Amino acid sequence: MRVLISHIHSRHTKEKPKAKVSIKPDQHVFREEKVTLRCDIDGEGVTSWQYSWYKDSSNSVFSELQEHTFSPFTESDAGKYFCYGAERGGSRSSQDSDAVTLTVSNRAQAVLSVSPQKWLTEGDPVTLICEVYGSSTGWTFSWYTLTASSDNIYFQLLSDSSRGAGGNYTVSSAALKHTGVYVCRAERGEPAYKTTFSNTQPVWVTGVSPRVSLIISPSRTQHFPSVPLSLSCEDQSNSDRWRVRRYTDSLGLEDCSSLRRASQTGSTCTINSTITSDTGVYWCQSESGENYHPVNITVQADVIMESPVHPVTEGDNLTLRADFYKDGSLIQNPKNTEMIISTVSKSHEGFYYCKHSERGESPKSWISVRVSHSESQISVLHTLSSLSVVCPYLLVTVMLIFKCCRMRGETPD
Incomplete structure (x- = not known):
């Protein structure tokens, strides 16, 4: 018909x-x-x-x-x-x-990425970008952080995570509290159809003067296998309320007390014998969930680079050394395996590694550079001293002009 x-x-x-x-x-x-x-x-x-x-x-x-x-x-x-x-x-x-x-x-998948990078210094901008694989229409997004306890891992919704259909969560000035492991999720329709939780994306923020420090012994960020490693969270009050957390690519977010070959006493985590899967980021977490002082630790045989655990202050010298490992033993450093950067500046911040023609290359280590507090004081003192010199002359000049104008006003026609 x-x-x-x-x-x-x-x-x-x-x-x-x-x-x-x-x-x-x-x-x-x-x-x-x-x-x-x-x-x-x-x-x-x-x-x-x-x-x-x-x-x-x-x-x-x-x-x-x-x-x-x-x-x-x-x-x-x-x-x-x-x-x-x-x-x-x-x-x-x-x-x-x-x-x-x-x-x-099949089930929609959310994909999370970080721009411009996941290692940041306080004050840097960062954006979390959430997308739905193969689809872009009608979605709204939510962001979460992963939180670990001794026996559980759970998602915590960010209080300001409802950002509409744009799919971007932007922090204009990163703070220490933004350190953490993030995931996102999208939904659309009525009733709401929800995607799976996204892949995890860590964001690490290093501070100029953090309230708590992660002390590592031996004091370096790269380590050989089969050695003991101690990590302690220390603050000015010597409180033991801090716990060591870690994030690895293979196992995700973990609490030190739940690790095999490791134990936590107070605020100190001790790994009895390191293995390559211990490679990851370690940080201190308070009882209320605040995260401080993330450090990227790598465990690798053959070649490692000795680099500082804490941020380097502008104006200081930076020394990097290469160590070699053979048949279970540390080889004495050959010549020319040490590099010294004199008078470090902010431009030196970045990832460093060393390479050997036969034994390969070391892992990469992030070197953070903080502004010198003493230089800031010198700058302020210099400004104040300059003003103390200029101001008397400025005051005398104003008084002379005022007096001159007054005399003109009193002069008869």
């Missing part, structure tokens, strides 16, 4: 309104998501339309509703759809709409 009507009115095709299909939320949808197709026809003088929906190459009408909803959407619902309308009780009809293709995937 539909084919016959199209044939009868073929001479007047240009006068027919064309049906249009809209999709909510998107053409690319996910299994178990709610999807709605809507057919609209802008036909002058027509008060009511009878709608017909077709799928793929079938001539059978599968729905006569203006809006057809799949709830939930399944793999069998994927395909090409178009709609057509005929006037109820009249002779007019519409053109077929353009076909739209609905594709389906």
